[in-house]
Amino acid sequence: MSLASLTRPWAAMSYGFLDASARREIRRKLIKAVAVPGCQMPYASREVPMARGWGTGGLQATLTLVTPESVVKVIDQGADDSVNAASIRKFVTRVSGCAATWDTAAATLIQSRHRIPEERLRADQVLILQVPDPEPLRRVEPNISAARQMHADADYGRLWLTLYEQIVRKGRIMQGASYPSLVNGRHVITPSPIPRWDVPKLNMARHLTILSAGREKRIYAVPPHTRVEPLVFSDRPYQVEAHRGLTCARSGLGGFFMNEIPQADGGRIHEVSDSNLGIKAIRIAEGEDETIAETWYRNGEMQP
C-alpha cells in the first residue's frame, strides 16, 4: 500500500473553486440563516482570489450554490459591465462551467453589489447580496459581543434613537443606503448598502435573498415570503428616493432608480441604474425582439 493509493487522484481544483468542506460549511450556515430569518450566522470565510471587501462573501455564496446548469448574473451598482462584475462573472463561469447572462429574467443566480434588479425576481431565482458591514448596531454599539446580546434581547431602542436624532437635527430621516429593517418581526438587519428604493423589494418577495459579508465572516438571509419592514415612526412614513419623476436620457425609461451624471455645463442628466433594463428598453425602441419582465415599480410606484 502506498500513500498515493489512499489519496484521491490529483485534480487541478475542486468544482466551483471552493473545497468540499468550505462548501459544506456555507451550505449548513445557509440553512441556519434561512431557518432564522435575519439572524447573522458566523462562517469561516475562505480565501478566494480576490481582496476582502470586493465581494468575497457574495462570491463564496455564489460558488457554493452554483451548478453546471446555473445561469449567473453579476451586478455592480446596477451595471453588468463594470470591471468588478465582469471579473467575478468570468471567474464563476470558468470554475463551474455555468452559463453567464446580463438578463435578469434569464438568470438563476444573481450576485449583486448595492442594487436589486428592477425586474421582479421569481421563486426559482436566488439573489446574493455582497455586504461590507453586516452589523446594523455597529454605530450605536461598537462592541460586537454587546451588539450580539442586543440582538438576542431584540434591544433596538438605540437604533430607533438614531432615527429620532436624524429627524430632530435635520427634519427628516437621513439614512440613505443600508436602511435598518426588521425581518420577520424579530431581527434587524442592514440590507447591504442598497438604496431605500430597493428595500421594499425584499418584503414578501418570491425569491430567496442571501446576504454574505466575507470580510466580517457573517451570512444571513431573507427567505421568500418573509416580512421585511424598514424601521419607521408611525407618523413618518417610509420614503424612497425621489426618482419617480426622472427620465433616463439614454433609454427614455422613467420611474426607476436613476444614476445622476453631472454635465460639463453644470447641469445633470440621469440614466437608469439597472443598466440591463436600459439596454432592453433601447433594443425594444429599435424594434428588436426583447421583452421587459414585470417590474417591482411601475411609474415610480411600488406594486404589491
Place this chain on the structure above:
Amino acid sequence: MTAALNIAGDATPLPLVPPQLVTTQPLLRMEGIRRRFGEVEALGGVDAAVYPGEVLGIVGESGSGKSSLLRMMNLEDTPDAGSYHLAIPDHAGRNLFDLDRYQRRMLCARRIGIVYQNPHLGLLMGNSSSGNVAERLLIAGERSFATLRDKARAALDASEFPLPRMDAPPAQLSGGMQQRVQLAKAIALEPTLLLLDEPTTGLDVSVQALVLDTLKRLQQERRITMVLVSHDLGVIRTMADRVMVMRRGLVVEQGLVDQVFQDPQHPYTQQLVHAKL
C-alpha cells in the same frame, strides 16, 4: 359644619388618620440580601422595605454597601442569596432575581427609574437630551415621533430642564442640567420606583438645592416612591421620610428621619450625626 361644632366645644374628637406607612403593604421588599466581591462581603444579609409614596434614605460611609444595594434594586446585579419583591401587577409575589435578562430589562424600563451620581452611566452623551428621554419610551414600544417628542418635552419640563436646550447633547450641559436629563429619563414612563444614587453629589451647593427642590416637588405632586442613597445627611434630612443607616454591609439602625437623627441609638450613627452637626 364639623368645624363649627368643634369651635362650639363639641367633645367628639376628629377621627384619627392612621399613619399610612404602618398599615399599607410595602411596595418593595428585600430579604436577606448577601453579596460577596471576592474577600469582601459587600452585603451581609440586608432586609429592606419601602412603602408606597415614601422616600427611603440610605446613609453610610463609602464601601458600606449602599450603592450595591441600590444596584440590586435596579436589577443590575444579582445577590448570592436573598429575595426581592415588588408589589406591582404581573410581578406580585415573584422573586425578581429569578427573572431572565429580557424580563428584567423590560421591568426596569417600565417600572424602575434611576438617577446615577455619574451622568455618564445613565446618559448617552452623544445623543440629544430629548433623545435620551425618548430612548426609554422607544424601549417600551412607543413608535410615534410626535408622541415621543411630546412625552420627552413633558418629562424634561417636569424636571425643570430649560426646554430651548432640549436637543442639546448632555455633553454640552452643566452637571446640574445633566442630572435633570437623567431625572427626566427616569420619570418619563411614570415609574413605580425611583432610585437615586447620590443624585446631587458633585454639584455645588446652590445647584444641589435647586435639584433637591425639583425632586421634592415631583415627589409631592406624583407621590413617587423613592429610594435615595447619599452620604450627605443634609440631603437625607430634606428629602427622606425614613432612613436606613448602613455600615460594613449591614443595616445598623433604621427609623423615621427625625427619630434617628435626633436620638441615634447605634454608636456609629451617633458618630455620623455628630460628625455632621
